Amino acid sequence: MTQEHLDGNTLAGPLSEIFAVDVTTATGRCASCGMSGPIGALHVYGPDPGLVGRCPGCEEVVLRLVRGPGSAWLDLRGTISLKVHLPD
């Protein structure tokens, strides 16, 4: 990947439209290489036409988020799991 990217932190605002918790602190597991890490550490490309989060280990796509008029599309097929920290 030669295009400059941002960090997963930049997903915090856009994902806050969908989720009631801060997903950037959740631990995601990459479906391609199995690496685990915070969503805040993904390599993020965008913002247009949408935000693409890639694994910092293998650069495969972990998630994609497109905000359109009246709806948001979230593609998580590159994510095996999301571990979300919740108080008991």
Place this chain on the structure above:
Amino acid sequence: MPRLTWQAAELVTSTPETGTARTLRLRVPGWRGHLAGQHVDVRLTAEDGYSTRRSYSLAGPADGEFLDLTVESVPDGEVSPYLTEIMRPGDQVEIRGPVGGWFVWRPGGDRPVLLVAGGSGIVPLMAMVRARRQAGSDTPFRLVYSVRGPDNVYYADELRRPDPGLDVSYLYTRSVPEGVSRPAGRVTQADLAEAGRPAALAPDCYVCGPTGFVETAADLLLALGHAPERIRTERFGPSGG
């Protein structure tokens, strides 16, 4: 926790930091507070309905319903020239936040901290410095601040004042003030080995700046033996503005 919504924010004061950057103090009724390192999204909407948004780091810890953003005016930018040159006290923008729980520092940890700033990347790191001072924390902090020249230093007076437990060193990339022996140049491994903290102390490292700077600095920290999970990064986009 409710989902975040856009809230009206009113400009209270606008203070110059450098020739091109200003700190905006905004009043946001009902602000819930935030952590050092978090950012807000700012949305501007034109009369014809066109709207655009940018993310800005918060420059200090929460102060009731007041919050500070430091904004660098990007030539030909869509948002920053409005915020820094046109907006007047009493004018409003919409903000959403605080967002981002990963690139944050919380007072109370006993791990030393290394902050590495490139240019306007100082902003969220300054929030950490200020949060430390506000909390009366004795966590050792070291700030390595890479900046074009002395005129480009944000928060210059405040950083010059003594703050026990905080060490600040400057890496000048273009113009070097008198009395500084390091020649102008970009951050090197020797800079981070000298001014930074030994990896053996396992400090929490926070690196913020333009993408290229963050990439270089994070690689240098890894080469010096810092563990990847101890290095948190925040890059500014190429689009900016």
